[in-house]
Amino acid sequence: MNSRILLPLLLFSLVCITNGTKVFNVLRYGARSDNKTDNAKAFLRCWIDSCRWRGKSRFVIPRGWFYLGAVVFRGPCNGHKEFVIKGVLRAPIKPGLFFIDHWITFQNMNNLRIYGGGTLDGQGASAWPYNNCKTGSCKPLPVSLRLDFINDSYIHNIKSINSKNFHFNVFSCYRLAFRRVTISAPHDSPNTDGIHISGSGGITVDAADIATGDDCISIGPGNRGIHISNTFCGPGHGISVGSIGKSETTEESVSGVAVVNCTFRGSLNGVQIKTWPDSKAAGGSASNFTYDNIWMEDVENPIFINQQYCPFNLCNPQGSSKIEISHIIFRNIWGSSTTRDAVKLNCSKSHPCHDIALENINLTGPGGVASSSCSNVHGRSRGRQTPPSCLH
Structure with a gap:
């Protein structure tokens, strides 16, 4: 058969056309x-x-x-x-x-x-x-x-x-x-990790169902405009920004993160921001985050800023993170914590967190009692505060 005829016949056998x-x-x-x-x-x-x-x-x-x-x-x-x-x-x-x-x-x-x-x-x-x-x-x-x-x-x-x-x-x-x-x-x-995002922008996650062995969603350096909604997490390590600050070079900042209308059940963490304490790099920031309308059920660390993240002792846990965390809102977060310290805002001594807001928080701990802890953080609280806010 002539090759000019064979080629169209071969293509037709491999391909069909449906609605264009x-x-x-x-x-x-x-x-x-x-x-x-x-x-x-x-x-x-x-x-x-x-x-x-x-x-x-x-x-x-x-x-x-x-x-x-x-x-x-x-x-x-x-x-x-x-x-x-x-x-x-x-x-x-x-x-x-x-x-x-x-x-x-x-x-x-x-x-x-x-x-x-x-x-x-x-x-x-x-x-x-x-x-x-x-x-x-x-x-x-x-x-x-x-x-x-x-x-x-x-x-x-x-x-x-x-x-x-x-x-x-x-x-x-x-x-x-x-x-x-x-x-x-x-x-x-x-x-x-369920979904790991780095160096990206305009990323949306909606109606995801994630049960895994590490972060349900992890948001690394260099991200902006990340929107997560109507998502279920558990088991897993929560929705985490970070870790940031491990690199010896200046890391790109993270900004414009929103986590709304989400549920955490039986996870290690709920909403978390984590940075390494002894990075040799200067600079880097995490800013303009909103966590709103979130249900926690039997979560170990429902609200957690951890600027001394140091897994397996691979760093100096006594160091001071150079990542600046600012303009973070935790709003309308309720449910239960498996530990007494339901709200932990553990910020850097050399670069304190600022403009942190707790609004309408209602979290109970074991026996119905919970507490909050703050270090090196400046911010405000308003509305219901259970446990009593450590921000003034």
């Missing part, structure tokens, strides 16, 4: 739903064609169980792209295959939509015994889903379970939205 959207199905590129064949090459071939197609295209993983080795989906692409996961993707469990820092990565794209109701199964139990950072030196373990330089995009109706490291890692992304994502790992799984 080109659909690329991984099965037509050789992917197999047998839970043992590594589908990385088939997925990449499918992605390359989908990405190159001018106009809107839809990359489809149908229902089934797909084993998948490490893969990077690169852009830029032509037009709006949809990545539809309907099945279950399962990560490698052999140590020789997973000592890298990523499993599934998207890079350098605009107008990407990831959805479909499917599941990313990191099979983390195979790797958690290797995740020992007590010496400060850890072998790299893969983040389940990395999003690097992704803008004006949307991730919704996706489930991530048992990640080996972070579930979702967001780096240098702008105007990126998560909605109705479900994240799950055992309470004792190490470093399984």
